[in-house]
Amino acid sequence: MKVLRRTSAVSLDDRLAALAEAAELAEGRLDAEAVAQARTVVSRAGTRRSLSVDHTVVALAGATGSGKSSLFNALSGTTLARVGVTRPTTSTAQAAMWEPEGAGPLLDWLEIPRRHSVDGVDGMLSGLILLDLPDHDSIELAHRLEVDRLVAVVDLLVWVLDPQKYADAAVHERYLRPLSRHRDVMVVVLNQLDRLTPAAVDRCLGDLRRLLDEDGLSGVPIVGTSVPKNIGVADLRSTLAKRVADRRTWAARLAADVGTAADALAEASPNGLEKRAGDAEKALSDELARPLTAALTEAAGVPLVVEAVAKAHKHRSIAATGWPVTRWMRRFRPDPLRRLRLGVPPGGTPVIAGARGDGGAGGDRGARGEGGAVAASVGRTSLPPATAVQRSRMELAVRDVGSAASAGLPEPWAAAVRQAARSKADELAERLDRAVSVTSVGAGRRPRWWRVAGLLQWMLFVAMVAGIGWLSGLFVLDYLRFPELPTPTLGTVPWPTVLFAGGAFAGLLIALLCRVVAALGARRRARKARRALWAGVDEVGRELVLEPAREELARVRRFAGLLTTARG
Incomplete structure (x- = not known):
């Protein structure tokens, strides 16, 4: 009863939809046969x-000499099936129909x-x-292939066993045990x-129950029959009538098929897969992002750009x-940034209008423009390519992310x-170069005090x-x-003399003070540029390395959740 309640908790439609999506997610990642199944x-x-x-399609399946054809005739009240003892007499499946109207397409399928x-x-049938x-x-x-084909699609399976071969490993290992999920559609x-003898009947029925329990088929009805003595035939007919x-x-058969297919997908996915994927996804945080970014900044030449x-x-x-004189x-x-083709947008003209006095982050945002216009127009830099050591560190950092995730x-x-x-x-080098180029656009902005100092210098020069x-x-x-003029x-x-000496001295002094202030500003601007x-x-590392790994982990978590749904 618990199994039935658990199955009914999720509708067949939901389980089928979950199985279909799980198979889609598992494509190329799990066993192809399980995905195809x-x-x-x-x-x-x-x-x-x-x-x-x-x-309701009910199939009588059994071994040679088990008497299933005799049982077929007894249930149908006909002599349609040929009866044999030691050799197979049924070469192709045949159907007996109660109320044949509308059954044609189903039998065609x-x-x-x-x-x-x-x-x-x-009429109960x-x-x-x-x-x-x-x-x-x-x-x-x-014959065996025909049995395998129909066993996989009929609604209800009736396995007809005989006292001599009911424990035969062939039927238990090939059919009964793999169909443990189908206990609700099996007799x-x-x-x-x-x-x-009566005592032997009891022993055989008890031993058969034990074997079925070992096959995972506890609860499957067992009906003892004898066609010549008409024993149990009525009980079997009554059991079939209830199912019909x-x-x-x-629907129960399809639900069992869904569960079996989901089990096959789950063989490569141990318990707790969803939690494991969730824990791995949490690891894709600053703990992994920081060493990755450090390796990427070295490969992108960030220290050189900051300098x-x-x-x-x-x-x-x-x-x-x-001092205007010098x-x-x-x-x-050469301008250090221009030499690297950095600090200015295409065209080589520094961005001055609207610049912040400290050349800070606000100016950088302004340089990026609406919708990333600058990002779309900047060209490649002239930064030297990453060295072999830097590339090796970058590749190692990427592998570390994959291993940790x-x-x-x-x-x-x-x-x-x-x-x-x-x-x-393969996209890292180009994207890093573009990121450096875009980010450095605001690095060439001129502080406002330069204009004031420059104007003052020209006044002193005049x-x-x-x-x-x-x-x-x-x-x-x-x-x-x-005559000497006054x-x-x-x-x-x-x-x-005051104008000449004072202008020269004051110009030199202001130039010296501006150098000191510029040195302080250079350090501040370098720190901001570094940040x-x-x-x-x-951002590049997260987009090209962390995010793909995170998406794959989300795929794993989604797959695990869908398997839980598909398995009911």
Whole structure:
């Protein structure tokens, strides 16, 4: 009863849908035969449900000499089946039909050419289609294949055993034990009881019950029969009548098939698979992301870029705030970022408008633009390719992610997770280069104080030039012996001298102070660039390494959950 309640907790439709999706998820990861079996069950279930559900197909199966053909005749009240003792007399399956209307398509699907309508018998069997199968131990291969084919599709199986061969390993190992899931759609008949004494009958029935229990078929009804003495035939007919009247035996058979197919998929998936996958997915956190990102940043040349950001900041600061007399010489020095094709969008013009004074993260976001416009337009950098050591560290970090994510998972799921972690490894180099290029666009932004300092420098430069011109004029007048013109003074120092000396000294002093401030800003900007580049590289690592592994683990968890549903 517990089994029935557990089965009814999940509808057949839900179990079939779960099995179909589980087979889809297991494609290429589990045994191909088990996946094909699951798909066959789903397909067969759809076909069986589309045919007559008012008919119940019951098959009599047994070994040579078990008396199943005699039992077939006794149940149908006919002499349709030929009766033999030592050799197979049933070469192809034949059907006896109670209420044949509507059974044609079902029998066509079952490929049963020999069909007989039974009239004038017990109306309680209305809707029964009784099949007499060939012997499962026949010397003819075609007979055995026919039995295997029909045993896999009929609604109810009646195994007819005889006292001599009821313990034969062939029937138990080949059929009964593998069909342990089908206990609800199975009846076992111990035939030819007339050959035994009453005490022997009891012993044989008890031993048969023990064997069935060992096969996992506890609870399967056992009916003792003897056709010549008409023993148990009525009981068997009554048992079949109850199953036929239920009209749901076909659904029970399909549910058992679903369970068997799900069990086959579960053989490579141990208990607790869903929890193991969940634990592995949790491992794909900062614990694994950080060493992966560290290896990727080395391979992407982030330290070189960070150094270039600091040097470029100093270089550009001197060019913008240095003493105008000497700053022009900076033009002959290469810009560290431009040399790497970093820090500016395509076209080579630094982004100035809208830049934050500190060149911080806000400016970087502005450089990215809406919808990642900059990301779509930046070109490749001129960073040197990763060294062999850096590539080796990167590959090792990717493998470590796969190994850690697959720890505790059974093969081949573990192999699938490891493969997923490195499935996009070929894209890493290009994506890392693009991430560095995009992230560094904001690195060339000019602080606002550069403009103020540069304007002040030019004002001082103008003052110095004015002082030089004034002094030069006074020198010319004196040289030509013109009368000396009155010259204003600042205290005792003439204004021309103040303008010349003061402009030069103040310009040099401001240039020196700006260098100090630029050095501090370079360190700050380098730290921010390091954080931004780390975040950009981390995003690439998560997208190309961690996320594929996480998706595969989610696939494993989904598969495990679907198996639980499919198994009822």
